[in-house]
Amino acid sequence: MALVISSAHASGFKILNQSAIGVGQSGAFAAQADDPSTLFFNPAGMTQLRGIQTSFGTLLVGGSTNFTSPTGVTTRGDFGGSVAFPPPSNYYLTANLKDLGISALDGFTAGIGILSPFGVLYRYPNDSPFSTAVTSEALQLIDIKPTLAYKLNDQLSVGLGADIYTFASFWGEGRGAVKLNNAGLPGIPPGTPLEINGNDTAAGFNVSLLYTPLRNGNGKPLANIGLVYRSQATLHLNGSFLANGSLVADASTTVVLPQVITGAIAVWPIRDKDHEWKVELDVDYTGWKSFRNTDVHLSTGTTIPFARNWFGAYTTMVGTEYKWLRLEHLPHWEVAIRGGYWYSQNAVPDSSFTPTVPDSNNHAISAGLGLLCKGTGHFLGLVTCGSEEGGLLRPKALGLDVAFQALLFEPRTVTGNQNPVAIPGSVDGTYKTTWYVGSINLRVNF
Secondary structure (H helix, E strand, O other), X not given: OOOOOOOOOOOOOEOOOOOHHHHOOOOOOOXXXXXXXXXXXXXXXXXXXXXXXXXXXXXXXXXXXXEEOOOOOEEEEEOOOOOOOOOOXXXXXXXXXXXXXXXXXXXXXXXEEEEOOEOOOEEOOOOOOOOOOOOEEEEOOEEEEEEEEEEOOOOEEEEEEEEEEEOEOOEOOOOEEEEEEOOOOOOOOOOOEEEEEEEOOEEEEEEEEEEEEEEOOOOOEEEEEEEEEEOOEEEEEEEEEEEOOEEEEEEEEEEEEOOEEEEEEEEEEEEOOOEEEEEEEEEEEEOHHHOOEOOEEEOOOOEEOOEOOOXXXXXXXXXXXXXXXXXXXXXXXXXXXXXXXXXXXXXXXXXXXXXOOOOOOEEEEEEEEEEEEEOOOEEOOOEEOOOOOOEOOEOOEEEEEEEEEEEEEOOEEEOOOOOOOOOOOOOOEEEEEEEEEEEEEEEEEO
């Protein structure tokens, strides 16, 4: 009955997809790091951005999990509909402080991001075989990321930022909640709908590095190395235990968001005035070992123990981007095509497996398209993109990035599940999950 963050797009419940340029390359972007979404992927990369740049995007996440019990009973879970709602979204804003006229802060770039890094709603029918374990679950957090990056020299930049995890009324219900049907808690009739909910705000930090050992004659990177560390953060969720909508007791539990370490290397086999071709490899380690238990403490003095004992997991991402910088028939446009693949490890043991986190080893295949309109070009044939001079209220460029990803989970058979409140053995069975992600971002450069 413990709160857990529901479904994700990689191992455990972490959402790796945080911009269309990242989705298009299956997350392999921490070394390239050259658009506003670098605030998530590698904040040190903000020093590569000039002037003021902003990006807003959203994800359309769909798909389902098909469950078959050992006796052949089946059910299906999904995101509460054909796509997750509200859709995980992201907003990024960066400002090169020297370009704003603050010469005393030469080398500094400031930024802020707001995104959905963990958890969306996932649900199953109220009469599913494991309804006494869970029927739906969500912990729809937002992450507010005030960040500062500094360019030490032409080869090395560093970044430092905060991660403020909280709930908001515009993103889900503004709290975490898990729902299930009573299997046998004393004093409550069997089958009664139960809910535990809670909210909190927690803070973490991130530090990052971008190293450029090689540049071409125009000063553009030919090789980049990125390193990012994101710290743990602990949510002490306080809320209510409800039976059939009525308050039974106050409830609390603790969720430890994991530390994340990312290393990345990007090389540009081609980078000249007409074309750019990048190939990148990223490796992401998520320290799920911190997710040990989510025991629920009730104001009646009762504690419902729920061991988790997840393991650390790696995600390996490979991505590429090919860009045309000077098109004969589109003189004011840059066009990029992208592709990528990731392999992500399962982080959840059978003993504490929850159907709303149907994790297993998984593979992602992605493709994307990027369009950047500059100067006197017309964005989508409707508005002038800007001018070389730009200005505080006039853009220099407008961009559109779109991507699609298929996320294929390996079939998983769960045995020996030890859910403390479910009918024994009800969670055991085979889970087959496939998800799809569509992503779009709009970008404005001033």
